[in-house]
Amino acid sequence: MVPFPSSTDLQAVLFDVDGTLCDSDPLHYLTFRDMLQEVGFQDGVPITEEFFSNNISGKHNDDIGATLFPDWDGNKCKKFFDDKEALFRSKAPQHLKPINGLHKLCKWIESRGLRRAAVTNAPRENAELMISLVGLTDFFELVVIGSECEQAKPFPDPYLKALEHFKIPAHRAFAVEDSTSGLKAAVGAGLAVLGITTRNPGQALLEAGATFLIKDFEDPDLWNALES
Template identity: 55%
Template sequence: MILEPGYENDKVGKFDDISGIAPLQTVLFDIDGTLCHSESLHYLALKELLPTIGFNNGIPFTKEFYVKNFSGKHNSEIEVSLFSKDHDDAFKLKFGDDLFEIFKRLAVEQLEPVKGLNKMCEWIKKRGYKRAAVTNCPRKNAEFILKTLGLTDFFDVLVIGNECENPKPFPDPYLKALQLLGESAAHAFVFEDSVCGIKSGVAAGMPVIGLTTSNKDQKSLLEAKPAFLIKDYEDPKLWTALEQLDNLA
């Protein structure tokens, strides 16, 4: 893999804050659990559909099981947990379509942005920073969520994990976003909510601000080496860091 400009191996995992990227030029976001509280809806959709295919002998699984085994992961990884060798491609395709329809039904009434997201987006737009949405979820899911949130036009680029050489936790999706934007990791940071996503952003040479919206196990998030963790986009810790960036710029 050819690494994008700004990727520095000696910096990976050593970001204690985001001040070192000044001047800031680019902000990258994951989607599920980072822009909106969609992980709970994915969980409910799976919980509704999985008993119909005999998963776990029809016994419902817990939210903790979902976070550990599914949250932030690419579909190919999830399929290993869900399907046996008896399930052919047609079965998997129908399962995916059915799951998406259940998710859409739930999202129409229940999808909510993470608190303070609009404030964060306005801050970015006012300063003219480039932005990308980078996700492991399928393109149709990502486009549906962005449309529902009214953010389709906010993002300059949408990068899908399975359209890259390797999905998250590899750095490829974030490196591809930087390449498409014509920007450097040296002046960018990432918002993520999963262990898988944080590892991806850090491996791409950028500081990652982790959100605790989906995974309440802060220990596992911290082990992925984010710059710091926030509750949501109204967290004072975030705005203190952003004010510092403004002052440095």
């Protein structure tokens, strides 16, 4: 477990997007469930939320495709995910809201002149839409997309790219993540990580290396750490 930086050392905060800025997993789950039924996955038996959490949540689409459709060719896989992401985007404005306390934390970050980036496995079009829907388009200086790096999360490349961009060492930053895949990426980059328990079990986040857990951005444990 990487120790949390002191307020005097802190220079940057790096956010995941899905499940961290907004509670998007329920919409991803419903979208995957319906589309997988349409293509006859599991003989048409709907996937469960547990299946989604274990096999899909936080993972890059290429890795999801290799797990779900090992016999599909690349073009068929790409069309499925393109259609899935388009359906997700069409429903997002009616479903997605900021995580409680998000804007309070962002104001605190801005008031201290900290650098800030979004680091995500979501496709760029999805990430920019979600960031816009929670009102943070002008907040982020940088949006790092997993598929635009050499390797996506759970590899550390996306977080390393953000740190390199800011020219800030890992011990002077922290990440906020809600998935084990994202946590492994951040820890692999040498970052302290707040595990936000939006949907995934806290114990799994701790086992993946979370420095500590928070329920949302109003959590007293977060503010105690920031103000220490």
